[in-house]
Amino acid sequence: MSISTALGNYIMRRTCLLMTVMLFAGTSAQADVSSDCTFNGIELKGEAEIVDSFPDIKVQKVDSFPDLKVQLVDSFPDECGKWKEVSSSGDFKVQYVDSFPDIKVEIVDSFPGLP
DSSP states (O other): OOHHHHHHHHHHHHHHHHHHHHHHHHHHTSOOOOTTSEETTEESOEEEEEOSSSOSEEEEEOSSSOSEEEEEOSSOOOSTTEEEEESSSOSEEEEEOSSSOSEEEEEOSSOOBOO
């Protein structure tokens, strides 16, 4: 085997290894909603302050396979998945996004919480 072939094989293996590491690093960065209905220590109930920047949680609205089912309420947002949307002084800040969310939610009329 020539030196150029060996060098080519080495570079190919290193590139594949690097791509694999980057792939798994990207998927592990997204945290899931935990079984106690929290995300990174934030309880997913209460008053959700809707913001355009610097959110606590980036949320994507979906119709299927959500991480959390959310019911928007006017009062008593005291259960998992019950949110009252407010414009200031919320319990946590939410930014609605179309891509690269922290969590995906389905807006429901009843039975909020973990799917």
